[in-house]
Amino acid sequence: MKRSVLPSSVEGIVKAPASKSMMIRAVAAATLADGVSTLRNPSDCRDAIAAIEISKSIGAKVDSQDELVKIEGTGGKIRLVNDIINCKESGLCIRLFTPVISLGDKETLITGEGSLLRRPVGMMKEALRRMGVDFEDNEGKLPIRLKGPLRAGKVNVDGSTSSQFVSGLLFALPLVDGKSEIEVINLKSKPYIDMTLSALSDFGVNVKNDGYRVFYVEGTQEYKAQEYYVEGDWSGASFLLVAGAIAGRVRVTGLKVDSLQADRAVINVLHMAGAVVKEEKNYVEASYGTLRRFDFDATECPDLFPPLVALASCCKGRSKIEGVHRLVYKESNRAEALLEEFRKMGVRLSVENDYIVVDGEEQPEGGRVSSHNDHRIAMACAVAGLASKEGVVISGAEAVEKSYPTFFEDIKKLGAKVR
Secondary structure, three states, rough: EEEEEEEEEEEEEEEOOOOOOHHHHHHHHHHHHHEEEEEEEOOOOHHHHHHHHHHHHOOEEEEEEOOEEEEEEOOOOOOOOOOEEEOOHHHHHHHHHHHHHOOOOOOOEEEOOHHHHOOOOOOHHHHHHHHEEEEEOOOOEEEEEEEOOOOEEEEEEOOOOOOHHHHHHHHHHHHHHOOOOEEEEEEOHHHHHHHHHHHHOOOOOOOOOOOEEEEOOOOOOOOEOOOOEEEEEEEHHHHHHHHHHHHHEEEEEOOOOOOOOHHHHHHHHHOOOOEEEEEEOEEEOOOOOOEEEEEEEEOOHHHHHHHHHHOOOEEEEEEEOOOOOHHOOOOOOOHHHHHHHHOOOOOOOEEEEEEEEEEOOOOOOOOEOOOOOOHEEEHHHHHHHHHHOOEEEEEHHHHHHHHOOOOOHHHHHHHOOOO
């Protein structure tokens, strides 16, 4: 599907989409709980739907309604309904739910679709084998064939590629007999671990950690069913706020200003870049200012790279965004995708060591671009198109459904000329 975004001024109020990261964590916790949990403000993006289908596949009963999702949990007992589980294109689902599925004792094939088939899963093999799981993968990629049950123990995990597998262990190990220790080397994206620990605590499970280096997990804990409100998504909201900063004024409601989400850091960057930013209890607002170059380390929040490249393209001067090594194993190789597509729009940018360097102007030229089947690339190009001279035509624009299905409708409500 192609979408055109013409040069436009935007102004107005929009509610942030529900956080898919918190939604997936809440689905996992509710699935393991004893009783019926109610998830309010649920995400209906493709990754969240994948998590719900996995929940059903391992024994939970799910009732999805417009404004809420009810999940009757398994009480920590994995009952495989299907011996093949499809995680679709969700990296979080594959790495979080694999340890959870390992709690069961039936052989299971775990697979996915699209870009997920190219993303690494080998970091799970050694740790799960050490904890008693029969685990075979396809040369470090999907599909995975495994058979539990998972046992307590001490294990080392490399967290340099992703923190998501650590989150998966933290969800699963409280349910096994005995104490476990997870020593994590080179942990990246600590805020995402904080989000996991918060979700666990909300559902009655406690984990101790020593400076994010070692996690101590007591076994035989119980997840308690909850009524849970899924907070707004700072990742999706970052595109809306950048749109306001480069093309008008946008107020985003439904965000927690004290959120643990890593992408809340977009506020700091908008301030550095000279945008006018307001933070109130019920909303965050960004509007156009005299935009200037900025330097920012996005190692802990790599999902901010796409909106920040869009922002930098409209800031006078040379901006530098650090953490390029975190971009390889996403829906696309995001560093390559950002360079390729923003160069098509006339933006001068390059990779230098671990930085994306953007020589910005007030307006990109615009042009025909591709999403690379990556939701965040599609949204970044759309936002840049608002401030461009010619507008953009985005092929593969349907990729936004992975995290923010109503993105184009929302920016259209703000005044964007979308076709």
